Amino acid sequence: MEAEPPFATAAAGGNEAVARSSIWDLIRGCGPAGMTIDMEELRRMILMPEYLRVAMAMSVRAKDWNVGLVAASSIKNRNGDEQAAPKAPIVVFVNSRSGGRRSLALKVWLQKIMTEEQVFDLSAVKPSDFVQYGLTCLEKLANLGDSHAKANRGRLRVIVAGGDGTVGWVLGSLAELFMHKRKPVPPTGIIPLGTGNDLSRSFDWGGSFPFAWRSAVKSTLYKAVTGPICHLDRMWTLMENCQKRFLALRESTITILALLIYSICSCTQGWFFTPCVHDPGLRGLKNILRLYIKRADYADWEQILVPSGVRAIVALNLRNYGSGRHPWGHPKPEYLEKRGFIEAHVDDGLLEIFGLKQGWHASFVMTKLISAQHIAQAAAIKMEIRGGEWNQAYLQMDGEPWKQPIAQDFSTYVVIKRVPFQSLMISGE
DSSP: OOOOOOOOOOOTTHHHHHHHHHHHHHHGGGSSTGGGSOHHHHHHHHOOOHHHHHHHHHHHHHTOHHHHHHHHHHHHHHHOOOOOOOSSOEEEEEOTTSSTHHHHHHHHHHHHHHOGGGEEETTTOOHHHIIIIIHHHHHHHHHTTOHHHHHHHHHOEEEEEEOHHHHHHHHHHHHHHHHTTOOOOOOEEEEEOSSSOHHHHHTTSOSSOOSSHHHHHHHHHHHHHHOOEEEEEEEEEEEEETTOOEEEEEEESOOOOOEEEEOOEETTTEEEOOSOTTOGGGOSGGGTEEEEEEOTTOOSOEEEOOOTTOOEEEEEOSSOBTTTBOTTOOOOHHHHHHHTOOOOOTTSSOEEEEEEOSHHHHHHHHTTSSOOEEEEEESEEEEEEOOTTOSEEEEEETTEEEEEEOOSSSOEEEEEEEEEEEEEEEOOO
């Protein structure tokens, strides 16, 4: 029988701790930090020269970097723009559909601080267009001998105002720079506008939009300039069946990836349970799921038994899950050594795989009273979903749930593996 991992359990105040954390996220921007930042000094740190920011923005909106080159030449000749390169020019992407009306007010405030050319609304501009046209314009100018364009391109940083899905979308577009060897890749900071904001929490940008947001925006911009750079593993997720029919291929930053596979939810039978409630022997994921992993230094797949009581499996690469919870917990060194685990980090090349059992177990995990059932740490995961008594499974990736049909005649496979480069993140600590 597997021993439970020793860790410091929370007292009866588990829920209170979560509540206090959420409240702190709301008021963290209310302090004097943002108010003590001089606006003009901040603008000098983040604003690109006019001819460059206009050229970049026009390239993106016209989807033609040649348009930007013409605009840059015209404005530079007219104004003689010789502004020195800022310490860290910043481009902001705002998801105006996140955070209700606050996101629109935020966009207007950001444009007031740093001009419209350096703030993009994702309802009108795709981040891939920014990479393909905006950054290409700066690179073309740099190749023509423009030292200001070269300096601004090299120092550029990005902020995403949105939820975890929005951040993942932007990071996926920036990853194109890695694949085409267009370095450096701008690091990314976050203004959390989503619901869970676990990616934002994992890099110390907070879990919610603060009350004193105007002051907090100044603090965020300053942190984006001065914050240290961290790394985040990126994962490819492939779904296929044994008949080799291609189902889905996508890249995930939040391995929320968390990939969650579970059975039906019900208040009467507990949180996770199977549709085969008439036969307790058919409950649990072990009846439809085979789990294989590749360890860090091995090329072969190794089958890992799914514990009999587990009704949901999560593969996670973040410190936070489910709006700031820590289901992996903080195992002691002796337990990690005994299980062959290492301390979990977002850039260690490994996914943490854990299970949730009945509703009471999931509730205790989410209130930080206990940790989830540890299953494995792996550099790659392959899950074989088999039919039998079930005809569908329930999956969730990066917060997006769907029903996955399964059949008796063939298996569906979910393969998750790390890509050979990492996303660059700015720490908001």
